[in-house]
Amino acid sequence: MESFERARLDSYFAKIATQFTPKEPAASFLVTHLLPERPGFVRAVAAVSRLRAVLPKPKSISPAARREVEHTVPVDTLSRDLFADSDAALEYFESRAAGETVVLLDVGGYFAPVIEDLHGRFSGRIAGVVEDTENGHRRYQEINKLPCPVVSVARSPLKEPEDFLVGQSVVFSTEALMRGRGDILHGRPALVIGFGKLGSSIARLLHAKGVHVTVFDIDPVRRTQALSQGFTVARDREAALAGAGLVLCATGSVSLHGEDFPHLRNGAYIATVTSSEDELDLAGLPDVYTRTQVRDHITRYQTTGSYFYLLNGGNAVNFLHGASVGPFIFLVQAEILAGIRMLARDDLNAGMHEADPADRAAIAATWLGYFNR
Template sequence: MESFERARLDAYFGKITSRFRPEERPSSLLVTHLLPERPSFVRAVAATSHLRAVLPKPKSIAPPAQREIESIAQCDPLTRDLFTDPDQALGYLESRAAGEPMVLLDVGGYFAPTLNALRDRFSGTILGVVEDTENGHKRYADLDKPCPIVSVARSPLKDPEDFLVGQSVVFSTEALMRSRGDILHGRAALVIGFGKLGSSIARLLHAKGVQVTVYDIDPIRRTQALSQGFTVARDRDTALHNAGLVLCATGAVSLRSEDFSALRNGAYVATVTSSEDELDLAGLPAVYQRTRDGEHVTRYQTTGHYFYLLNGGNAVNFLHGASVGPFIFLVQAEILAAIRMLTRGDLPGGMHEVSAADRAVIADTWLTYFNR
């Protein structure tokens, strides 16, 4: 990022934080992707809260960004296990912010398994959670009587990001295929999941002349896909067998262990999130041998059957920076607005959204700085 771009970004976040700074700053823990542009957002979080630790998503860490963020706040390693066991999760929170009012800033529902236990046992106060992803939104929505959860996953300010993430997924998938001498054209694609990301991926593949089939467990989304001109799979196994490219975009388990044997020979598999969320690789029969077949491409082979897994099953677009340009700053600003919402302490337990009025302020501010 050029120095003038960094200055403009810092000025933008300065304007946002002045608008949404809470009267009393809570403490916070921040789960985030450490992409190259992320330090400015982390500084903004530190300006609106007492940032006790940053927990970088392990598959998306840019070392220069991490080094810069380590000068701002404590960086701790992040795993799903950290917040799976209530005693371990509680011990971690107590070590970082004992007795303090706390906001948890999440990407993917990491705090969900032990959230209710933390709320009841933490020496401070869990004011609530801000969640950034559809996957995490679903995990928190399934909780029984949680503390307040402000989700930005379904915000209209996130629509540009979702569209551009879809573009980056298709770009990275094609780049890896081309590294092996293959191309998208002539290879039927199956998109599993027709939410914001899945629908974006399907449209972009179609625009490239790829024959696209969609599968989604939600009948409403299946009708939406059909209305947009896509073939909708009636039988999931047949769709898997016919596809030369499978893109998983559900945020849940798209391919179970028994599904891999249904893949056609030579099929490519890519995901938009982490392998632990989308793929049951641990259940894949041991008869499959794994060999590296080019950079970031793994060949799975057994007698009479083989397929290719891109980026180890993790979000393929992070191989090329996963950049969505300045549109990501819309969502980050909404997260800052959500911190103020939780700090007021007047929200009941359950799911909430940032107000339309606050979103309009964010969009107007963003346009002032980035509509150039």
């Protein structure tokens, strides 16, 4: 990032912070993709809360960004296991923020498995969670009785540009890797599994590039949406897998199970929009498959009479090229700051919440003043 770009970003976040700094700041823990531009957002979180630790998602860490953040805030190792066990999670939070009021800033529902127990046992108070993704939104929504408020920005209008552009970046990175092996998109039918915001963006760009796209989604409403937009909608999932030369997984909830891989067409490429642990059941793949690294970030899985190529180890393929969506990500990050203030006010009931439309309008107006030049 150029120095003038960094200065503009810091100025933008400083103005956002003045709008959303709570009267009584809470402590916070931040799960984030620690990408090159992210230190500016980290500083903003620290300006509106007492930031106790940054927990970068392990597959998306810029070493330079990490070094910069570590000068002022502890950077801890994040894993699903850390927040799968209530005792381990409690010990972690007690070590960093014992007795404090805490806001959890989540990306993908990491805190969801322990939130109920943590809320009851933590020596301080869990004020609530701000969740950034659709996958995480669903994880919190599935909890029978949430013990605290969860402010979700996953379905915010301010996130729509990001979702669209993430889909575009997934197609870019997928095509770049394929071209590295001498393959191209054209003439290779594609199957998009999941027709949510990311999947629909991926499908539209592939179609614009002249690729024949088939869509599979378990939601009948989304299937009708895909059909209305001119896509083929698969009735038979196995047949759709067998016919696809490219499979793009965009559900956030295990698109391919172990028994699905043998149905893939020979030479098919597989790419995902999130981590392999969320999107693919690679552990369920039959042991007869051998794995060969055929090129950087491309692994061939092969058994007698069957083979396919997995891109970036099954992790989000767009992070290989920075996953950049330009300044639109700063809209979402500003709404996360607004969510911190909402929770710090301590006037929300337990359950799912969204930002106030007036706050979104204020964020959009500020953003336009800085980035629509």
